[in-house]
Amino acid sequence: MAAAWIERVTGSLEDKKRWRQYKARKDQLPAAYRTAIDGLERYLTYAGAIVKGDVLMQMMEDLADLVEGAAADGTPIRDVVGDDPVEFAEMFIANYSDGQWINKERARLVETIDRAAGEEPSTGSDHGSR
Secondary structure (H helix, E strand, O other): OHHHHHHHHHOOHHHHHHHHHHHHHHHOOOHHHHHHHHHHHHHHHHHOOOEOHHHHHHHHHHHHHHHHHHHHHOOOHHHHHOOOHHHHHHHHHHOOHHHEHHHHHHHHHHHHHHHHOOOOOOOOOOOOOO
8 A cells, every 4th residue: 555655656667767768768859859859848847737747658669759750850949930939839738638637627617607507518518628
């Protein structure tokens, strides 16, 4: 029982292994691409802090795939992130919205208001894009 609690606090060995593998992949990138992914990682970590741990790790691995591919093809960084890196990062985060707690809270709010108004709960509407 104590082992399960410690793992929840510190992360599983698999999580740590994935993180180390991600970091090793980053270290192999050319300097400009490594600088770009460091900046994106920092932003995604802070702006995407509402994303669950496993989803955040998948997001970082997918980012590494994207940047590694760009580096291998010689694609300029601006061609990857465009003119507005913040917009790119926000759109990237939006692809992982299922892991965001805010979407659950949005759905909960809609259901609560529906109940309060005496209506059936809404179904099929997309409240994750607000």
